[in-house]
Amino acid sequence: MARQRLSSTERRAQIAEAALRLLAERGARGLTAAALGAEVGLKDASLFKHFSDMGAIVAAAVDRFEAWLTDSLDRPEAEPLARLGGFFVHRQALLRARPEILRLAFDDRLVEAAAPTDRDRVRAILARSRALILDCLTAARAAGAVRADVPLEALQWTVMGAMRGAALHPDPPPPDAVWADILTLISPPDGDDR
Template structure:
């Protein structure tokens, strides 16, 4: 196998760890499985990482970078910003489903040291707070029909995201089509936005 620069190899190993955790679960998350996934000998993994916990911490770091990267780049009113945020997340879910399966299943939080679990839980809280604060701001600005609470709407949005993550291609098999992230948000926004 071609020798890669250390940073590139570390990313490859962390990506493999995320895929294994998401697709096979914690019981099959082994150094041997990671090595097989990236085409290296088991011991070679430890040229790039101190131990398995170190691999998990790097996987969490990659997840943090991907999820936090664009949080401040959204423009428009609170619902438009929330729509852009969700579009980014849904696009990322489709490109990297292992990120979200590992995150939402709690396996990633349990795979490594306590610090990994704390960071994963902080990521979840941060995402939920982002959505809730934008919903509350939309309520305060009277952009949402009266009578809705930010907490109730948060569960609607979060439940939609979970359905996307865990349905995979099953929805397409049933309906014969793949929903675009814009269509998903437009439907949610129509339910909430004040006429």
């Protein structure tokens, strides 16, 4: 196999991405320099020409993870439930496009591999999604757009449960159909309309 020569910028991106993949597929113990090297067609030693150590690689992987999960499409100005729906559908699409990688969003594998500093970053990234959901629901409730007979947190869990359930589903349903069902669940019960 001809020795691949890539620019350092490309390599760094490639390595970070491969690290995320390995982490998702084989867990923290599967993320070794040798395995990572094999993944990108390098020897283990060569990795350290691009990153100072494994910690830096994980940090770059966390950056990458953050980039994926930072929802550029989020429109804060929108009507709260529309905003939440947009987030939900967009995030579902993401989770399906990168199933191996984004499964990391649902457990602590990335947290486990990371050094304390990055650990907090990962937690913060995940917390942001939860906060966005809760924000939208809070605003929606103020506008009477969601049911008032259960605590907001119950609604948040419903949304997050659906997110997770649909993403991990072996035969995932269309995101907007799922969102429609969520809407049905969290909307004020019928009688209120009258």
